[in-house]
Amino acid sequence: MTLRRRMHRFQYQGRELFCEQVPVSRIAHKIGTPFYLYSMGTFLDHFEKLKKAFAPANPLICFSMKANSSLTILKALAAKGAGLDIVSGGELFRAQRVGADPQKIVYASVGKTETEIEEAIRSRILMFNVESIPELEAINAAACRLKTIQKVAIRLNPDVTPTTHDYITTGAKQNKFGLDARTATQLFMESYRYPFLRFAGVHIHIGSQITNAKPFIAAIKRALTFIDNVRFGGNPVEFLNIGGGLGIIYSKEKPQTAKDFADKILPLFKDYDLKKSLKLVLEPGRFIAGNSGMLVTKVLGVKHSDAKSFVIVDAGMNDLIRPAFYGAYHDILSVRKKNKKSSGLRADVVGPICESSDFLGKDRLLAAVETGDLLAVMSCGAYGFVMSSNYNSRPRVPEIVVKGGRFFVAKKRETRMDLIRGEKIVAEVL
Numbered sequence: 001m002t003l004r005r006r007m008h009r010f011q012y013q014g015r016e017l018f019c020e021q022v023p024v025s026r027i028a029h030k031i032g033t034p035f036y037l038y039s040m041g042t043f044l045d046h047f048e049k050l051k052k053a054f055a056p057a058n059p060l061i062c063f064s065m066k067a068n069s070s071l072t073i074l075k076a077l078a079a080k081g082a083g084l085d086i087v088s089g090g091e092l093f094r095a096q097r098v099g100a101d102p103q104k105i106v107y108a109s110v111g112k113t114e115t116e117i118e119e120a121i122r123s124r125i126l127m128f129n130v131e132s133i134p135e136l137e138a139i140n141a142a143a144c145r146l147k148t149i150q151k152v153a154i155r156l157n158p159d160v161t162p163t164t165h166d167y168i169t170t171g172a173k174q175n176k177f178g179l180d181a182r183t184a185t186q187l188f189m190e191s192y193r194y195p196f197l198r199f200a201g202v203h204i205h206i207g208s209q210i211t212n213a214k215p216f217i218a219a220i221k222r223a224l225t226f227i228d229n230v231r232f233g234g235n236p237v238e239f240l241n242i243g244g245g246l247g248i249i250y251s252k253e254k255p256q257t258a259k260d261f262a263d264k265i266l267p268l269f270k271d272y273d274l275k276k277s278l279k280l281v282l283e284p285g286r287f288i289a290g291n292s293g294m295l296v297t298k299v300l301g302v303k304h305s306d307a308k309s310f311v312i313v314d315a316g317m318n319d320l321i322r323p324a325f326y327g328a329y330h331d332i333l334s335v336r337k338k339n340k341k342s343s344g345l346r347a348d349v350v351g352p353i354c355e356s357s358d359f360l361g362k363d364r365l366l367a368a369v370e371t372g373d374l375l376a377v378m379s380c381g382a383y384g385f386v387m388s389s390n391y392n393s394r395p396r397v398p399e400i401v402v403k404g405g406r407f408f409v410a411k412k413r414e415t416r417m418d419l420i421r422g423e424k425i426v427a428e429v430l
């Protein structure tokens, strides 16, 4: 049996929780709470593991930056050779700010505006992942205006349903994503109608937090059959983008490792020349970012009712929405383990927001917590800060990165003035 452990650099040394070589409590005392804390080493480890596992295919690995779009993180991954998977003009802007190689950028999204399309063509991104016919027409028209030929990949809906949360499956017929095989085939056959596009690739992305290889295998097989068909019809297809979606450990999941995954996926390509005629693209987000970050929060108080106990903390659903949004589970650890063998407390860990769905954890067994204790909400590096909001007029929290024995502020805590930026009292309506 292979031992599968959550691979990250958040570990206890004695009773203290550390991020790499820095005690988390030290950062909390300096920065205040709540804050996101990232381990640079863990981000890079995960990227390198995937790169190594897939080395025989030498794929383009585009980090899906909607999972975590911190400029520091993006810059570090790009420096290691990562490309970027973007889903909006705002993400393109961030990619440009870190000087990412545009020829390593792929752009997916069900709804791209004319402006976003033009900006992306102008900046010479590698490829659009196209999700509808109107989009194809819009990209063709924009490329015509800009007098260029743009590469596109057609996002194929492979009609597989992985077992994951309903909100994060994207590859079933009922989902809004991609084009069905019949429509997609037709498009390749009629590619002459789009003279400013090159139909260079096929894209699939079947969902997120998928912990076994089976649905990926099924989807890739369908994509390869599709590619064989359109190639037979005279369309060279240079790229197969197999998307992201690799699951991670939040609690007791047993996801495939990068190596397990590559060992199952790569044999599917035995009849293809991945070095030459068919280039592989991967779009991992959560796999790289998920276990590379945590949210640090402070206990404001403990409250007991007849039915339940509540640990009230200073981070809420506006800071981390995953529990409220997906019913997601995040481990909650003490930043400093208790001295005595104190009896634990079973409680819901809740935020200060005026919503019943404002919880970070339900029915958790915690060491005897007291006001002022620090808690670490684990596995928050993906879809954490990026989904945070100002709901309840709460300034968004800082993002701190650790490398080795030092920590740095990658994004400052928002101020009260940030909350009202761009706003004015409209005198005319008073």
Ligand SMILES: *Cc1c(COP(=O)(O)O)cnc(C)c1O
Binding pocket: 064, 066, 067, 085, 108, 205, 207, 208, 209, 243, 244, 245, 246, 283, 284, 285, 286, 287, 382
């Ligand atoms: C969100 C997304 C990804 C990344 O998904 P993860 O589950 O975070 O790996 C990759 N590709 C596309 C098209 C996406 O929308």
